[in-house]
Amino acid sequence: MGKKALYNKVNKVELKESLAAEPFDRITASFYRYVKIDEPELFRDDLYQKWDMLNIFGRVYVSKEGINSQISVPEKHWKKFIAQLNKIEELKNIHIKQALQDGPSFYKLTIKVREELVAYGIPEDTYDMNETGNHLSSKEYNKAIEDPNTVIVDMRNYYESEIGRFEDALIPDVETSKELLPEVKGILKGKENDPVLLYCTGGIRCEKASAYLIKHGFQNVNQLQGGIIQYAHDVKAQGLESRFKGKNFVFDDRLGERVTDDILSSCHLCNSSCDRHTDCKNDACHILFIQCDQCSEELSGCCSIECRDFASLPILEQKQLRKDPARVVSKTFFDSRIKPKLIQ
Ligand SMILES: [Zn+2]
Ligand SMILES: [Zn+2]
Structure with missing residues (x-):
């Protein structure tokens, strides 16, 4: 194992150097979709071949239930990349979020096949992906926060919410994603008719979490469309007041995007x-x-x-x-x- 670690380390340094030497810009972007993928391995191989040709880096998960991608695309290949996506039936017209540019994010491409897109470990009969929470835009989300009956729940891990979160959000006290949904259901007991506002990094975790809560009797489940990544964008682009304070933890080399100057x-x-x-x-x-x-x-x-x-x-x-x-x-x-x- 020591040998492998050493090799990877040298490799990583070289990869980072070659990234730094690139004479073109990159766009860090992310997207996900819950969609039936019959043969995830084939899907992965095809995608890898296509994206490798376009010099795309990133971390991607493919599963029978869909895809989750965080990628870095050479700016000059962006149009080609989008055109290619639209030719793939499962990914047609997919909503892509661009990151606030904040340094290099990825330096190689990995695409892995996984059992679940989000490892909640919940049985299939405890949620229905055809019934997910209402998607609120950043503006609508801000408005919904004003309702005094609203409960805001952070659907991420503690180390993520530690550096940035929505004001007054409940932070579930769990160690792993596997404990998260039952814990949230417990926290929300008695609030089955109140507006529940969920949020996470990019939206994918809320998609399944909202389906779970709806299946368990919650009537008014809402989620932040595009997650904090989109929200941070909209705050800048639309001049909204940021009810999210601090930094958004991201799973690449940047480890966080600053949203407001607050240090939590x-x-x-x-x-x-x-x-x-x-x-x-x-x-x-x-x-x-x-x-x-x-x-x-x-x-x-x-x-x-x-x-x-x-x-x-x-x-x-x-x-x-x-x-x-x-x-x-x-x-x-x-x-x-x-x-x-x-x-x-
Ligand atoms: Zn140490
Ligand atoms: Zn110190």
């Missing part, structure tokens, strides 16, 4: 005001956490003294130590309320 979170190490996620520079750790400039400097971008000392060892020695099971550290996104797991 603090450095996980020293508690000073900060909303910048980083991943620990120790290759055996890579924990995602919030770190201020000063702590980053003191720890050379690592989450702890232990990681900094480990990362400063020669690569060969690191590889040797990583084989020792007693030193294995968590590589998963951690719940940011818990201090990072250190090397034991």
Whole structure:
């Protein structure tokens, strides 16, 4: 495993360098659609071939229930890319959201086949994708917030809402997506007739969540069309008041798009005001956490003294130590309320 990690690292550096050297601009964009895809593997292979030719980068998931894409498209190929999409039956006239440009996002293309588009882990008979919540535009969403009976629910993970969220939104207290929907249903108990406003990053999680809530008796379920990504756009383009404060966490190298100047979170190490996620520079750790400039400097971008000392060892020695099971550290996104797991 050590070998592979090393190879990937070198590769990643090279890929990033070649991205930086590109003499053209890129557009970061995202789209999703719940649509029946009979043979996800074939669909994936076809898409990969087409997009690779256009030099498109990104992270894409294909499943029998649809597609979810975050991509970076060379500006000069944008028109061709759209024309191609419209020739694919399942993707015709799909709504595409462009990101607020904020630095390089992806440097390679991966398209993976998955069981579910969003890993809620809920049985198929607990939702019906033909009955989803009303889609509200950003303007309509702002208006709906004014209703005192409205309940706003953040459908994302804690580490996402930590750096940015709608004012007065309920933040479900769960560790994984699998616990999220039953928890939200519980929180909303007794509010079956009240307006419920859901939101997430780009809309895909609300699509299924709203179907689940409707199936469980909620009468007035609404979702933010295009998610926070679209909302941030509309705030700028239409001069709307942003009821979303802080940063929108995004799942690419940028790790966040600033929506307003408010800083809602603090450095996980020293508690000073900060909303910048980083991943620990120790290759055996890579924990995602919030770190201020000063702590980053003191720890050379690592989450702890232990990681900094480990990362400063020669690569060969690191590889040797990583084989020792007693030193294995968590590589998963951690719940940011818990201090990072250190090397034991
Ligand atoms: Zn700090
Ligand atoms: Zn670390």
